[in-house]
Amino acid sequence: MAHTEAADLTCDVAVIGAGTAGLAAERVARSEGARTLLIDDCFAGTTCATVGCMPSKLLVTAGMAAKSVRHASVFGIDAVPEIDGARVMERVRRERDHFVAATRKSFDDLPEGVAVQGRARFTGMSTLVLGDGRTVSARAVVIATGSRPIVPEPFRALGDLIDTNETIFDRETLPESLGVVGGGALGLELAQAFASLGVAVAVFESGDRIGGVKDTVVHDELLRILRTSMTVHLGVEVTPSAGQGGVVLSWDGGSARFDRLLVSTGRAPTLDGLGLDETGIALDDHGVPHFDKTTLQCGDSPIFVAGDADADRPVLHEASNEGTIAGRNAVRFPDVKPVKRDLPFTITFTDPPVAMLGAPADDDSVIGCAPYDDQGRARVMARAEGMVRIYASKPDGLLTGAAMIGPGMDHIAHLLALAILRGETATSLLELPFYHPTLEEGLKPGLRAICHEVHAPLPERDQGVPPGA
Structure with a gap:
């Protein structure tokens, strides 16, 4: 990774923080022709790769492997796991380091002069000073400094x-x-x-x-x-x-x-030491900038905030999306453009996983329940537990959201997310082919319940219901 050595730096867009949001912001700004600087104090890698998504899922997967061995007796296969804690943690670190190395390679691939190592502090709306005394003058700044544990x-x-x-x-x-x-x-x-x-x-x-x-x-x-x-x-x-x-x-x-x-x-945005009081932008009681969620702009200033630093949607795909929105609008400033945000979507990788997406149910929602405690494929797998709750609106059963726990819900949630984004109703989703026996067809009782509640017809293809569907 090449570091800029000039005493005074100028650019179109300065991005503070080289995590997921910062990398996305710098990349899109540069792709649109802006001169960019990506400023970070250590370029250690993203939260996801170093201490979040990837190492946690490595440990979760190890736990699932041990659980599967214990559970094998239900199939007539008797086994007891012998767990070597040192080897478990060694693999977590080894594979984590692989993901971190891939992230750091993206720093090395940055064009000459883009990466600037140092701790940045605002001295004005679009001016910064680094810890070594260098100054940065930009047309717009993206704050993407991430978060830290509380x-x-x-x-x-x-x-x-x-x-x-x-x-x-x-x-x-x-x-x-x-x-x-x-x-x-x-x-x-x-x-x-x-x-x-x-x-x-x-x-x-x-x-x-x-x-x-x-x-x-x-x-x-x-x-x-x-x-x-x-x-x-x-x-x-x-x-x-x-x-x-x-x-x-x-x-x-x-x-x-x-x-x-x-x-x-919980985690708190890493904003201390940034000198936000020098910018004149409005802050909330926790020192987080007020910003427009559709543009990521702080007030009408040339400052944008993205990722965990804005304390809004602290998940990786949202950080990447926010970085893209912020970086593009930083280039366009002052002609920023609002962007329709993604469907709210979170997955918790417990065993079985939990997923929540779309709008939560309210008093006017129609709720279709699809239990998985006796679902055909789940019983085959000896994983029969959980519940899917599908939310829809009257009068036509338009799908609006869902909450679910059960086997395969980290995958099934994507099917429902796509259906909601495409404006599907319970009836139209039932018109799709559901292979038997699969976990996906376990959604059908909930979809049928919505159709019944809103007096919508069932599709012809759903009239013959196979056992255990």
Whole structure:
């Protein structure tokens, strides 16, 4: 990667942060003819590759492998997994490093002079100063500085006894026991993965829901499934202390000792030290810029914000999309153009996975339920559990959203997302061919229920229903 050495730098678009959003913003701005600078203090790689999506899924997949071995007896195949914690974590790190290396290669492929290593701070709306004294003057600036784990004050004093997602993948082996503070998506993924690998796990969540799941039926099914392999405490505030050779968590009604603690209480935008007070843009109570979600522009300024830095939709595909929108509008400034945002879509990679997409149900929604506890293909796989809740609107059963948990839902959710984006109704989706026996055909009872509720006819192809469909 080549670094710019000039004392004073000028460009059309300066991008602060070389994560997923920043890379997308710089790429699209340069593709549209802008002179760009990509500024980062270390060019370490994206959050996804280093401490997020990829290492977490490596650990999740290891847990699923151990669970599959235990579960094999249902097929008449008796086996007991022998889990080597050091080898599990070694593979996580090795494969993670492969993904990180691929990301870093993209830095090396940048044109000469684009990559600027340093910590940037605003001195005006479109002027920056770097830590080494160099200055940057730009026509527009994209903030894409990502986010960092939130570690509440009581936990910081525990030092090396606690982990966040930014440290846990570097552990040499598995602990005997693990307390997980925070029941968000990543905390649940890692908690279940460790539990499947033989670690005694307990999750502590201060709220009354986990995983951000708003649909009560799907939430309760997720909670039931998780509690088959770990302890989950809802509505508790914990007090940590070092002791008994580990960490002791105390709460109203109990206490427990753990070898290690995973603090997964959310992530905050990395905006401190940017000098946003020098820009004149409006900030919320947490210091995050007010911005237009369709343009990513901060007020009417030449400043744009994208990815986790805006604290809006902290998932990779949204970060990439936001970077593209912000980078393109930074080039166009002041003639920015609004863009229709993607369908809201999240997947939590628990086993089975949870997916939520589209608009949540409201009092006017028609809801079609498709249970998977007796679905044909799920029974064949001995994975019969879960529920799909499909949301639609009157009077024609137009699909608007869904919440689901069950086998294969990380894939099936894409089918429903495409259907919603294309304006399908329950009737028109039933007109598509559903192969038998598949997990996808398990959606049909929910779609039929919507048709019945809105008095829409069933397609002719759906009149003959195969057993277990």
